[in-house]
Amino acid sequence: MSTPQPTAPALDLPEGVEVTGALKPGYEQILSREALELVATLHRELEDRRQERLAARRQVMDSVASGQDLDFLPETAHIREDDSWRVGEHAPGLVDRRVEMTGPTDRKMTINAMNSGARVWLADQEDANTPKWENVVEGEINLRDAILGTISFSSPEGKDYALSTTDQAQLPTIVMRPRGWHLDEKHILVDGRRTSGSLVDLALFLCASARPQLDAGKGPYLYLPKMEHHLEARIWNDAFNLAQDALGIPRGTIRATCLIETYPAAFQMEEILYELKEHSAGLNAGRWDYLFSVIKTYRTRGAEMLLPDRNAVTMTAPFMRAYTELLVRTCHKRGAHAIGGMAAFIPSKDEEVNKVAFEKVRADKTREAQDGFDGSWVAHPGMVQTCLEVFDSVLGERPNQVDKLREDVSVSAADLLSVDQTPGDVTEVGLRSNIDVAIQYLAVWLTGRGAVAVHNLMEDAATAEISRSQIWQWLHNDVTLADTGATVTRELVERLTQEVLAELPGTPEDYRAATDLFLQVAVADDFADFLTVPAYETMD
Structure with missing residues (x-):
């Protein structure tokens, strides 16, 4: 006799909203009427502006292809030259960020990340995930359950996973990374149009997890990826205000750390912080996507902007040093955290491979800590302790080093563009x-x-x-x-x-x-x- 299959839930759909993705039991809790109404509100208010900014990206690429170089924007010089403004005070759970674990939001990885000993977990609905429909919805279920302390998992091999504690104060602060502005969500339509993956991820996360996070003494925090212009940050800021008003939580409750991982954004770091201001939590040196963006932006400009083999490009290359030092100076000038890049190494059963990997991670994190970064990323729980030891040795009992202003740093547009000085x-x-x-x-x-x-x-x-x-x-x-x-x-x-x-x-x-x-x-x-x-x- 066959086992009866659970009945797919019915959704309470707002007017003009259509959900075409397959539904499983529990999905209705994430795809609630409140969440879908917020998706619709954000879409109707912001979708046209999103499309305008995506078109503007292509115009920048065309201008570079025709021989014009990226540069600091003259029309925003007043923002860079005004020393009076700062971002909001550090939010609860985001004061000490000395080691941040990154990873996808599947159920097993969620538990492992929460048990990793990191201060922050970047819960990745973007590059470490895929936009498969199940991942979009089930990732939000897993985040909610982790915050509520109810998450558990049994593997097909019979291994059980559970949180080491349900005390959120002892667990990493969850910071969710939504999809970038360039990605659609084809399974949720509003007025017959595809929605923004960014805004869908934001709405589902806030409606499922904002209140539980606030109840736990933290808040709804995000990592914002792949922005190429400060006006893209303005759209995010408007989305946050719309969402906070809709959910009845104070403006400024949401905090966002922006990844500076595109070449154009490197010339607009202060402007990006300024646009988000009370919602700003800092900047991150998203170095691998940054390399991709360098290549993409100058791909047709010949030998002058040609990078050597991928593995030959290190963080000591002049154009990469300029990028990271400017990021630290910019953040600390405005009272924001500067978070270092990813250490992608993972532990190996080969002792020699393991030794080399840990040495490289330690050297990388030592450079970042000494440069003034307030924390850094690792991609595996096995690397958390190494990163923690390095930052402990520099920070001591201090939660961060935002007071290290790096006034010795002076970075020009030419420094950021010095790709031709990369050896290899x-x-x-x-x-x-x-x-x-x-x-x-x-x-x-x-x-x-x-x-x-x-x-x-x-x-x-x-x-x-x-x-x-x-x-x-x-x-x-x-x-x-x-x-x-x-x-x-x-x-x-x-x-x-x-x-x-x-x-x-x-x-x-x-x-x-x-x-x-x-x-x-x-x-x-x-x-x-x-x-x-x-x-x-x-x-x-």
């Missing part, structure tokens, strides 16, 4: 590595997982973006490989792709969809702004 070569080894990592990552991404261990690193979408965009840039600028003397052509990329596929575990058929997507964005005539956009269209 473009090689076939690097080309093969880009093909290998991109295909392995995409093969898993298409199944619904966005955080993927590849070659002892925890990769997210940024690595695939860097890899495919480097190949596109090398191909369209007729780059000669330093180790073989060959010119990068479409034929060479396709041949090496087949060779790489032959070396991967499994069969080439296992990677067919990933390979097709990779080649679609790596060797096409036109550059796709984000590979996740066409990939999303292939998902049910």
